[in-house]
Amino acid sequence: MIWLSWRQFRTQALVAACVLVVLAVVLLISGLSLAHLYATSGLPGCRSRNDCPVKLMDFTAQLGGAYRAVFELTLALTYVAPALMGAFWGAPLVAREFETGTFRLAWTQSVSRNRWLLVKTGLTGLAAILVAGLMSLMLSWWFSPVLKAAQFAPSRGSLSINRLDPLLFGVNGIAPVGYAAFAFALGLTAGVLIRRVIPAMAVTLAGFAFAELAWLNWVRPHLIAPVRTNSPLDASTIQGLTIGNGNLMTIIPGSKPNAWILSDQAVTSAGHPFSAPATHACLDGSMQACGASLGPLHIRQLLVYQPASRYWPLQSYETAIFLVVAIALGFLCLARISRRRLA
């Protein structure tokens, strides 16, 4: 059974291996050079010399061009890989057997249907997980100098990046493993239920995209109850203010912790979003006068965020949930195939 699973999977495995090797070579070359850039940037040890902001600016200035291209390409690939593996590996796994009628051949050999499905999904599913895990590892390694550099960023600085950033979170750590398992199981289930390859692939792609977006927007922010702070704002803690149509004044709060900011609002002391006619001082006075005129307005900053320290708890919960859903889908397929005995 293992032989057949491998024989049917080896072409796809070869394609995946080639993509991984090419990616590894690109990331290795680019990553070594990036690590060198960081090591020679003067950032390590900048605190004692007190020149961190300057060195950081120099460092970030060089992150464009090839580095940016490599990063964006790998990022996109790591996001798309689970969906592709779900659609091209998971969906046809059983659907193709139905479509070509070969399930009648496979299920009448001396191997129980449960074992047939377990071995096939085990092999292909683990391969999908492995591919996603490797991609995450490679990207994490490549990206690590940038994260190290970000430690030297001031709280209001230019490179306030961290691993909780929604874009980075999904391609770092163990989360991609969960996505891959889920996408694969989703493809498998679509194939078992729909029994046609192309529709099952389409459903897998659409379903996975929807699940990811829904998760990112509605679930992950609340996986652990976010921290809420409500603190007074004054001239020294705001980043800026804008005066728009009708002389309405909007405050841009400053002072952000190293965190994934879910919401950042200037509010009145009653808790409503702050919006008021501009003070005279701000319309035509000096910066200082404008700042001073804000005091009596009692503006507060309402901040909702996930602190950076929650990176691993969030990663673990997210991955665990995706894995559990994947396993549940797997059992559904198993029950469907062994009990219903489709023809």
Place this chain on the structure above:
Amino acid sequence: MTVVLETRGLGKRYRRRWALSDCTLAIPAGHVVGLVGPNGAGKTTLLNLAVGLLAPTEGSVEILGGTPASSASQLAKVGFVAQDTPTYAGLTVADHLKLGAHMNPGWDAEVAEARISRLGLDPAQKAGKLSGGQRAQLALTLAIAKRPEVLVLDEPIASLDPLARREFLQTLMEVTAEQELSVVMSSHLVSDLERICDYLIVLVASRVRVSGDVDTLLASHYQLTGPRRDPESLPADWDVISASHTDRQTTLLVRSESPIAEPGMTVDRIGLEDLVLAYMSQATKPARTARHAVEAQR
């Protein structure tokens, strides 16, 4: 008499349509059994139920005394060649043999390879590039080399050209001669079954119309031709399977265990094909068919 396949009140429903209903039959071991019936009689459904690819909606089915496909050892005892003989298009002939070897503990590699070389199949050829006849032979080889106790064939030759059909049946005959093996084979082509089967089951609309040893069946049916007779005037103890009347002539198919002599009528033996057709055309006479179904099970 040991039984390879036994069903009791077996039925299978797809959504609202019954593909097979209340089918009761017993197929004895050690025969090459032909399962004949018109399209839609439920032959494919019956055989898929027999090998466990389908689960019954009602009733029970047992193959070699066990629930179909209930375990690996149960699966090992049954060889199956499905309708249209599916194979993996992307795998080579040699790959299919490897597949068989890896998935069947009782695999007989010698038989498989000998058969492939005798058929002149190129082991490196992809199954998708084989002709229909070659593919059927490959599927049959897979089913034979797992050394089953019973071989179930679902219309394996229906889509083959006459030459490929003949070759396939030739292979099948060789196998049944070489191995201790029961065969159950469905077809709607009686002429093909006549060459190979020694036991016949006629299935029409889920019901067994007649079943029995081919020789016995042929010996116990008579065709009578003579001047037109009033159906009422026929002897009451005759089991008339079919009767057709023209203005001047009456033709009867009568089943009888003892020889028949009737003054004024010619008594002829009947061929298997005519016999099968006569039973198949009974479909519109439920009263009679019910009686024959009961008889057939005895």
